[in-house]
Structures are given as C-alpha cells and as structure tokens.
Amino acid sequence: MCLGVPMKIISRNGDEIVAEIDGVRKEASLMLLGEEVALGDYVIVHAGFAISRLNEEYALETLALMKEIYSPEDMQ
Amino acid sequence: MKYQDEFRDRQLVTIMADNIRRMAEHLKQPVKFMEVCGTHTMAIYQYGIRSLLPDNVQLVSGPGCPVCVTPVGYLDQALACARDSANIVATFGDMLRVPGSSSSLMEERARGADVRIVYSPLDAVTLAQEHPERRVVFLGVGFETTAPAIAASILEAARLGLKNYVVLASHKTMPVPMEILTADPDLALSGYLCPAHVSTVIGGKAYQPLVDKFGIPCVVTGFEPADVMQGIELLLTQVLSGKSSVEIQYRRAVTWEGNPKARRILELVFEPCDAVWRGLGLLPGSGLAIRPALASFDAQQVLTIAVAEEHENPACRCGEILKGKLAPFDCPLFATVCTPEAPLGACMVSSEGTCSAAYKYGR
Ligand code: SF4
Numbered sequence: 001m002c003l004g005v006p007m008k009i010i011s012r013n014g015d016e017i018v019a020e021i022d023g024v025r026k027e028a029s030l031m032l033l034g035e036e037v038a039l040g041d042y043v044i045v046h047a048g049f050a051i052s053r054l055n056e057e058y059a060l061e062t063l064a065l066m067k068e069i070y071s072p073e074d075m076q
Numbered sequence: 077m078k079y080q081d082e083f084r085d086r087q088l089v090t091i092m093a094d095n096i097r098r099m100a101e102h103l104k105q106p107v108k109f110m111e112v113c114g115t116h117t118m119a120i121y122q123y124g125i126r127s128l129l130p131d132n133v134q135l136v137s138g139p140g141c142p143v144c145v146t147p148v149g150y151l152d153q154a155l156a157c158a159r160d161s162a163n164i165v166a167t168f169g170d171m172l173r174v175p176g177s178s179s180s181l182m183e184e185r186a187r188g189a190d191v192r193i194v195y196s197p198l199d200a201v202t203l204a205q206e207h208p209e210r211r212v213v214f215l216g217v218g219f220e221t222t223a224p225a226i227a228a229s230i231l232e233a234a235r236l237g238l239k240n241y242v243v244l245a246s247h248k249t250m251p252v253p254m255e256i257l258t259a260d261p262d263l264a265l266s267g268y269l270c271p272a273h274v275s276t277v278i279g280g281k282a283y284q285p286l287v288d289k290f291g292i293p294c295v296v297t298g299f300e301p302a303d304v305m306q307g308i309e310l311l312l313t314q315v316l317s318g319k320s321s322v323e324i325q326y327r328r329a330v331t332w333e334g335n336p337k338a339r340r341i342l343e344l345v346f347e348p349c350d351a352v353w354r355g356l357g358l359l360p361g362s363g364l365a366i367r368p369a370l371a372s373f374d375a376q377q378v379l380t381i382a383v384a385e386e387h388e389n390p391a392c393r394c395g396e397i398l399k400g401k402l403a404p405f406d407c408p409l410f411a412t413v414c415t416p417e418a419p420l421g422a423c424m425v426s427s428e429g430t431c432s433a434a435y436k437y438g439r
Contacts, residue, residue, distance in 0.1 A: 004115075004221065004272075004273040004276075005080075006078070006079040006080060006329075021080075026195075027196075028196075029196070029198060029228070031228050031341070032224050032225065032228060032335065032337060032338040032341060033335070033337065033338075034335060034336060034337035034338075042077075042078075042079055044273060044276060044329055046221050046222070046225065046273055047168070047195070047196055047197065047218075047221075047222055047225045048195055048196020048197065048198055048199070048225060049196070049224070049225045049228065051221065051224070051273065051276050051277060051335060051338060052273075052276035052329045052330070052335060054079050054328050054329055055327065055328050055329075056077050056328075058327040058328045059077055059079060059082075059327075059328035060077070061327070062303075062306070062325070062327055062328060063082055063083070063302075065306070066083075066088055066092060066302050066305075066306055067088065067091070069091060069094075069095060
C-alpha cells in the first residue's frame with residue numbers, strides 16, 4: 001500500500017494528471033501537491049495522488065556522491 | 077533520468093558495499109540499524125542487501141507496514157461492516173486477506189459481501205456517487221503518506237454533498253513508535269533508515285526531536301538498492317564520528333519541510349489520537365481521528381459496529397517481528413504452516429510485511 005513510484009507526467013487537465021512508468025499509465029490528482037509541475041516532470045504517485053515532485057539536480061548529485069569511494073580521511 | 081534504473085546499478089552497489097565493509101572495520105562494537113518502512117523491508121530482501129553487509133552491521137525491520145500494525149479489533153470492525161448488506165466496503169487491496177478474529181474480507185466477499193478494491197480513495201467517492209442507495213465504507217489505513225489522500229477524499233465527498241461516504245479510520249503516525257523503540261534497551265538500536273515516502277509529507281525535520289532526545293542517527297533513505305546502501309554509509313559515518321543528526325539521503329524527493337499542502341489537508345480532516353499498534357500496544361498520540369466537525373464521514377460515529385472479543389492466532393509472532401526483536405525465520409510457523417497463500421498473521425499478508433518479503437525473496 002505504501003508503494004509509491006516515480007512516474008512521468010504525460011498529460012494534465014487542471015488538477016488531474018496522467019503519469020506513466022514503464023508503459024503503465026495511471027491517473028493521479030495534484031490536489032496534495034503544493035509546487036507547480038509541468039509535463040515531463042517526474043512525481044511520486046501514491047494511492048492516486050502525486051505527493052512529491054522529483055528534483056533532477058539533487059538526483060544527479062546523489063548519484064555522484066554514491067560513486068565516490070570512501071577514503072580513510074573521511075573518518076577523521 | 078528515470079529516477080530508478082540509475083539507482084539499481086549493480087556495479088555501483090558493489091562499490092558501496094566495499095566502502096561499507098571498510099568503514100565497518102573501524103567500529104568499536106556491532107551496530108544495529110532499523111528500517112521502519114515496508115518498502116525498505118521489501119527492497120532489503122529483494123536485493124539481498126543483508127548479504128552485502130559485514131557481520132557487525134545488522135539490519136532489523138520495524139513497524140513499517142501499515143496493514144501489519146493494524147490491530148485485529150479494527151479488522152473485526154471492517155468485517156462487521158462488510159457483513160451488513162447496506163454497505164459497500166472499499167479498500168486498498170492488501171487488506172483483503174488479513175485475518176480477523178473469525179474470517180477475512182476475502183472470505184466475507186466469497187460469502188456475498190460487497191467488498192471492492194480501489195486504487196485511490198477518490199475511486200471510493202465515485203463509488204458512493206454511483207450508488208446513492210448504498211453506503212460506501214472506506215477502510216482508512218496507512219501512515220502520513222496515505223492519510224492526506226483519505227483526507228482529500230473526505231473533503232471531496234463533503235464538496236459533493238455526499239451522505240453515503242464514510243471512512244473507518246485507523247491511521248497511524250510515524251515518529252511516535254520510533255521513540256518507544258529507541259528507548260527499548262533490549263533492542264539497543266544504533267540508527268534509523270527513516271521512511272522515504274512518509275517523509276515526503278512530514279519532512280526530515282520530523283525526526284529532529286528523536287535526535288535531540290536520544291542522540292540516535294536518522295537518515296531519510298530512498299528505496300532503490302544504491303539508496304539503501306548510501307543510507308547505511310551515512311549512518312555509519314555518524315556512528316563513527318560520534319555525532320548524530322537528521323540527514324536526507326533521498327534528497328530528490330524529500331525536503332526538510334516536507335509537503336505542507338498535504339499536511340494542511342491532513343490536519344483539516346484529522347486530529348491526533350491514541351492508537352493501538354499490533355505488537356506495540358496503545359501509544360499515546362500515535363493515531364489520527366476524524367475531527368468532530370466531520371463526524372458525518374466517520375464510520376465510528378455514524379455506524380453502530382458490534383464486534384465480539386478479538387482473537388489472534390496465539391502462535392503468530394508478528395508482534396515481536398514488528399518490534400524488530402524476531403526475524404521471520406525465528407517463527408516456527410514461517411513457510412511451513414504460514415505462507416502467503418494461507419497466511420496466519422498480517423506480516424505474511426501484506427506485500428510489505430516482513431514475513432511476506434522474507435518468504436518471497438528468501439534470506
Ligand atoms: S510467519 Fe506467519 S505466523 Fe509467523 S510471525 Fe509471520 S505472519 Fe505470524
């Protein structure tokens with residue numbers, strides 16, 4: 001039930017969007033989302049509602065940090 | 077950027093596993109980290125994360141599956157609603173097979189009860205609109221991720237002037253049980269992988285009191301294998317440096333503030349109440365009740381729901397599993413008598429339940 005997935009917004013009509021992941025489409029409501037979204041944005045969809053918009057800049061930053069190899073100095 | 081595949085890269089996960097192993101060599105004593113989110117539980121089993129960790133870094137599962145922490149008494153109320161032919165019971169799919177004292181919603185449906193699975197609570201409102209002669213009872217279960225969606229459905233029903241939509245609410249809120257578990261000396265937790273999607277709503281700041289009070293490291297972590305590994309790295313770094321704080325690993329979706337709009341809608345409809353958790357008992361202020369002004373949408377107020385004394389299978393160890401004190405493999409019924417096809421306890425029913433995840437993905 002708590003499953004929420006990142007889905008791409010492919011159409012929008014007011015507060016209603018259609019979002020897609022791996023070819024699966026779902027309708028979702030923007031009623032709970034405070035921030036503006038545009039077509040092509042990714043949102044976390046949970047129980048029929050978009051609850052968060054994904055931030056690409058932070059995603060790339062996180063990935064870059066993941067690739068860093070730990071060095072003993074980190075522990076000092 | 078698809079936000080999924082990139083964080084499932086095997087090579088990346090292997091590098092991180094090496095990092096963790098090297099960091100763990102500096103630990104003075106073994107550490108035990110808890111995840112309190114069903115989706116983490118699933119991911120950890122699915123990707124075999126435990127097998128990538130050194131012996132002195134242990135992961136335990138906590139009360140992260142909303143269906144699992146819902147007490148039998150609630151199920152019995154839902155079953156009583158289903159037996160009344162005036163009602164259509166609408167629910168998320170994972171409630172269907174959870175055993176109540178005497179049956180499950182699935183069994184009631186086989187006997188003729190009108191039980192419908194919906195994907196969104198708004199679908200249940202539509203159902204009420206389409207069936208003005210019947211009453212739709214929606215089973216409102218879930219944490220802060222789901223509660224705003226249910227709240228929105230109540231506001232929508234109010235806007236439409238519906239008189240036949242009610243919610244049987246049993247919502248729970250997350251930071252409270254974490255306090256109880258942190259204070260438990262038997263568990264001796266060293267840190268939390270804080271839930272991902274709950275935190276999109278409540279924000280990283282919700283865990284600050286936990287850090288202030290207990291000095292326990294808290295890292296809000298995403299669901300993909302590389303996210304979980306990085307969450308563990310960040311927790312280890314905190315443990316090794318002796319400094320604890322709230323960190324957000326899952327920055328692409330979670331902010332410090334969370335989602336104020338979702339919280340506002342939640343607070344418009346619900347107020348805090350005491351709630352019973354399977355395994356943890358009655359925890360003050362850990363649940364959400366529908367506000368008196370909206371009592372006409374509250375199944376507890378509108379319906380007289382009579383239930384007999386509740387009965388739980390005494391051999392089921394779900395309660396201990398939800399506290400992180402036992403693993404599924406410690407339950408003698410696991411995978412022998414109790415399987416996803418014939419579940420004895422809630423932890424085996426929900427796909428996010430610890431027993432179900434352990435069954436599906438093995439060790
Ligand atoms: S394996 Fe089944 S009986 Fe044992 S604790 Fe899990 S759900 Fe309960």
